[in-house]
Amino acid sequence: MRIEQNFINNEFVSSANLSTISVYNPTNEELIAHVPSTTSEEAINAVSIAAEAQKAWRILTSVERAAHLHKLADSLLKHKHLIGSALAEESGKSLEDATNEAVYASDITRYHAEWARRIEGEIIPSDTPSENLLLQREPIGVVSCLIPFNYPVYTLLRKIAPALITGNTVVVRPSNNTPCSAFAIAKAVQDAGLPKGVVNILTMDHATAEILCTHPKVGMITLTGSVGAGRKVLEYSQVNIAKSSLELGGKTPAIVEPDADLEKAAMEIVASKTTNCGQLCTAVERVYVHEDIYEKFVALLRKHMSEQQFGDRSINPSFMGPLVNDNARLNIHQMVERAIDDGATLEVGGYIPEGIGHFYPPTLLTNCRQDMEIVQEEIFGPVLPVLKYSNSDEALALANDHQFGLASVVYTEKYRTAMKIANNIEAGEVYINRTPADPYQGFHAGWKRSGLGGDDGKHGMLEYTQTRLVVLNY
Numbered sequence: 001m002r003i004e005q006n007f008i009n010n011e012f013v014s015s016a017n018l019s020t021i022s023v024y025n026p027t028n029e030e031l032i033a034h035v036p037s038t039t040s041e042e043a044i045n046a047v048s049i050a051a052e053a054q055k056a057w058r059i060l061t062s063v064e065r066a067a068h069l070h071k072l073a074d075s076l077l078k079h080k081h082l083i084g085s086a087l088a089e090e091s092g093k094s095l096e097d098a099t100n101e102a103v104y105a106s107d108i109t110r111y112h113a114e115w116a117r118r119i120e121g122e123i124i125p126s127d128t129p130s131e132n133l134l135l136q137r138e139p140i141g142v143v144s145c146l147i148p149f150n151y152p153v154y155t156l157l158r159k160i161a162p163a164l165i166t167g168n169t170v171v172v173r174p175s176n177n178t179p180c181s182a183f184a185i186a187k188a189v190q191d192a193g194l195p196k197g198v199v200n201i202l203t204m205d206h207a208t209a210e211i212l213c214t215h216p217k218v219g220m221i222t223l224t225g226s227v228g229a230g231r232k233v234l235e236y237s238q239v240n241i242a243k244s245s246l247e248l249g250g251k252t253p254a255i256v257e258p259d260a261d262l263e264k265a266a267m268e269i270v271a272s273k274t275t276n277c278g279q280l281c282t283a284v285e286r287v288y289v290h291e292d293i294y295e296k297f298v299a300l301l302r303k304h305m306s307e308q309q310f311g312d313r314s315i316n317p318s319f320m321g322p323l324v325n326d327n328a329r330l331n332i333h334q335m336v337e338r339a340i341d342d343g344a345t346l347e348v349g350g351y352i353p354e355g356i357g358h359f360y361p362p363t364l365l366t367n368c369r370q371d372m373e374i375v376q377e378e379i380f381g382p383v384l385p386v387l388k389y390s391n392s393d394e395a396l397a398l399a400n401d402h403q404f405g406l407a408s409v410v411y412t413e414k415y416r417t418a419m420k421i422a423n424n425i426e427a428g429e430v431y432i433n434r435t436p437a438d439p440y441q442g443f444h445a446g447w448k449r450s451g452l453g454g455d456d457g458k459h460g461m462l463e464y465t466q467t468r469l470v471v472l473n474y
Helices: 040-059 062-078 080-091 095-113 152-165 180-192 206-213 227-240 262-278 294-307 326-341 392-400 415-424 457-462
Strands: 006-008 011-013 020-024 031-036 122-124 131-139 142-146 169-173 199-201 218-224 243-247 252-256 284-290 345-348 363-366 383-389 409-411 465-473
Touching (some): 011 180, 031 080, 040 199, 040 206, 062 080, 062 152, 080 152, 095 152, 142 206, 152 169, 169 206, 206 218, 206 227, 252 392, 262 284, 284 294, 284 392, 326 363, 326 383
Parallel strands (some): 142 169, 169 199, 218 243, 284 383, 363 383
Antiparallel strands (some): 006 199, 122 131, 131 465
């Protein structure tokens, strides 16, 4: 069992709080680590250190900051096995997947480093002949980064890399379910030789997180999490009018047209639903199937869902792994039971397995209705409800009849249908003939209750800036 320490000012430091937060392996339920339960004074001190470090960090040229990020990307690769091992143990992912996540984190760090010479302002024509209007991009200051449990390594770098290249410093609060990989990343930060205080990583309870986020020197809060967590962050941001960037819940619809490659669509949808046990914001969460192919496509889904086994991924990486904890499993199972009571047909799965580990089988529900909870609320697990439609206009209306708008999917070989849906879907992303996998250079942003702001690409990088207009009269 490991004992972790907070990472503040480029050093690992013990917390004054003798109480700790326990971390368990969701596959075998064994205690694997104790991490600090940071005190409010320690959180405040970390913000003060980050704010002081930001004064020097912001005046470096962007190219100098990029050089540090390239070193960090190299260090992440050097430490990928350490990071991957920690992540696999605390998340139930296979060692290969967990290590690959560290590689992807290195890739996105390098991607943002390459924006160094592309952080552009604007020159705007003035109404006065002897005047120039210069719109500059400036850093915000200290950014509080709140990291989720499902992809904690990738998401951590997805947030801090654009924050750093634009001249901010960060205080990171990892999920208490998966914090050990964050401290492994801290070792990579330390080894990369970043200036002191630029990256700080602390674990804490919700009360201390509120103190962190409402500190007057925190200029921005970025979160990937649930809608409920997003509402809390909006409350925090009101205290000092801090900027918020929120990637919240998703309920990705997949529309399957009669002309689609049905085998490909079924395999990809099931893979989307069972990857990381369905704990993915953009995983397919509801499937709309044309009535002409409904029975055939349900049979394909039933086949592929039935073939997917679950279990310990350290023994067999092809298995689907566990949910994050038993509360998540119980909540998902109760949603399934309520759907069945409300008229859904259970085709596959739908039970709590015996034995240790927070496992839940791939579960397929047919004869679902649009008004059912299982269709309206985010499941965040390996459960797939299927609905029938008669034409693409109806499918589009059903897909849009929702509180969430993160990602969406359509399978069709007709470009007119594809473009009609792409141009009218109420979501921040639409994937045609494939399931979601956020490209580094895209912009991962939700509509409706799926969030504010976004991650990735030029626009994700600019989230971490604020503007200054210089009116130059001569």
